[in-house]
Amino acid sequence: MAAQATFKSIKSLVPLLDRVLVQRFKPETKTATGIFLPSSVTNSPLNEGTVIATGPGAPTKEGKVVPCNVKAGDRVLLPSWGGNAIKVGEEEYYLFKDNEILAKIQE
Template identity: 75%
Template sequence: MRIRPIRREPKIDMSATFKSIRSVQPLLDRVLVQRFKAETKTSSGLFLPSSATQSPLPEATVIAVGPGSPDKSGVVQPVSVSVGDRVLLPGWGGNPIKVGEEEYHLFKDAEILAKINE
């Protein structure tokens, strides 16, 4: 009996890195969002410790949307949000995308909890 060595696969970073956010076009019912950043400084100029800020914030701005996904009859159903909308996100999920120092996330349209109307 011959024993084969165990092959270890290299760890893969699940976040993607791009040079420009314009190069990312979501497909099907995916929505590209940028989460709001937590305030690290008060209006009077005091810096807040990282333990005092909620991370990540549940609100985000929609940067780009896909065309939608086909239903059972083949008709494409458009996504429920549009570019520029403010949305409420779950605390989990989404695929991170890094563009320079900025971080974005791709979510399925069905994972977005609400659209925030002002």
């Protein structure tokens, strides 16, 4: 896993090019009926998250900028590997390249 960077505010972080800042959903620590789940179940990150911010897009060889496929607020399916972890206070975020995001989840 990549080294973690730490920032004071998520607003101070602006993704560049085709990078996407995502906050993964946290696994539930207890069931709806109040049963606490063991840490072996809750320590694995979920493969879903919310897009917090995106870069403007990556330029093609001709210089035309291709925008990211997702936008802030989108719910996305993430790979179980990759991404650069970023810590803001107690919250953890990840930077992915736009083409690493597997799907947009529509509700």
